[in-house]
Amino acid sequence: MQVRINKLQELLAAAQIEALYVTNPENRYYLSGFTGTDGALLVCRDKTFLLTDFRYLEQAKDESPGMTIIEVKDSYAEALASILAENKISSLGCEGEHLAYNQFLMLKDKLVNLEIKEKSGLVEKLRLTKYDDEIKNIAEAVRLAEQAFEKVLPIIKPGVSEREVALQLEYSMRCMGADGAAFDIIVASGPRSALPHGVASTRKLREGDLVTLDFGAVYHGYHSDITRTVVIGEPGPKQQEIYYIVLEAQMRAIEAIRSGRRASDVDRIARDVIAAKGYGERFGHGTGHGLGLSIHENPRLSSKDDTVLRQGMIVTVEPGIYLPDWGGVRIEDTVVVEESGCKVLTGIPKDKLINLLNLS
Incomplete structure (x- = not known):
């Protein structure tokens, strides 16, 4: 999985973003191996975070070793805002084809000083060729x-x-x-x-x-x-x-x-x-x-x-x-x-x- 993450991280600079918020379940699985039904990835240029709730914490640790597991207690938007602030990230890509509109509005509300760009297709580009x-x-x-x-x-x-x-x-x-x-x-x-x-x-x-x-x-x-x-x-x-x-x-x-x-x-x-x-x-x-x-x-x-x-x-x-x-x-x-x-x-x-x- 780390090879796939590394390849995606190489694409972030060209896409003019510092991190990608992955909400497509298939892309999440492709990059992490996590099979839970609720979760998201934040792939930064040097780190990867797997966000999920209490129900899937042990499963996430087992299926996605090496990733930083973040428990979502209130909302994904709040958890994401905290990670981005801690890591001083100022530009975020999202998968517009898979991010629900109400979730996007919540992100905009929580990430006031951060630029959000629509960046669908980055992971799909990697998925074209199979391992x-x-x-x-x-x-x-x-x-x-x-x-x-x-x-x-x-x-x-x-x-x-x-x-x-x-x-x-x-x-x-x-x-x-x-x-x-x-x-x-x-x-x-x-x-x-x-x-x-x-x-x-x-x-x-x-x-x-x-x-x-x-x-x-x-x-x-x-x-x-x-x-x-x-x-x-x-x-x-x-x-x-x-x-x-x-x-x-x-x-x-x-x-x-x-x-x-x-x-x-x-x-x-x-x-x-x-x-x-x-x-x-x-x-x-x-x-x-x-x-x-x-x-x-x-x-x-x-x-x-x-x-x-x-x-x-x-x-x-x-x-x-x-x-x-x-x-x-x-x-x-x-x-x-x-x-x-x-x-x-x-x-x-x-x-x-x-x-x-x-x-x-």
Whole structure:
């Protein structure tokens, strides 16, 4: 953790602040390892303070050794004001995207002679590239989600509701050791598979349905994200056509990922494959996104993101085609960017459209 703190401290001078008040829970965990539900960090140029209340003092000492633990007795604003005064700090950065307005007003009231600057994104900049322990946690989150998927496949059959499938997926992930589901599990069947974010409904599966399952696990705070599209019965010609177009787009994008490539270039490669087949207007979202302590992080594999990919970044690759009143297909894997390519963490087969009625 100290390496991460040191890197953040190096950014403070360039950001023209003497300290950063960290209130985003994911950033707090990233920098301190503290898992309590109430707390904040004050990262100064040579010191770091973890502020929390009585309930979490022993936990903070155990999870965040080396940090100065401050008990908050009245308010975070008062505790912060005391620390800043003692350390003669005159300029403070805050995470405006995560600091509630009423909390900001309290800070302004208590820190009368101190300049407060909005400095969101400093910790997120560090989180772009993952350390080895983070990659291992994400890989384990992928493994848990994959095992749950394999366990649930046999129950995906006519008469079962989308919600039942989603519930069994989450239950299986938790039984295997996951902290929980990474997000509301998507199980979208038949015409509903044309909904990119078709969260599981009460609709019962029918023979002939395409079924898109988008799911992930959380392990030690880190997320996985996987999508597979299957069919209940023998796939029809159009189902096969759409599936293999999406698969080609996804494979081309994965082949293009390497350190030095722009995120927007990867998006364009996937999008060009789908557009060339006449379905460009039916692929309306980005090709992928970063993930880690959040399910959606930077960089984004999008035409609007020119981030240069670097070794250690982790992104999803998830092109799709969605046809209203018919259905849709999406295929998604999680990959680690490497110097000369990428490592695919997801191992669930995708080379063909799986007929669930033919499972052996």
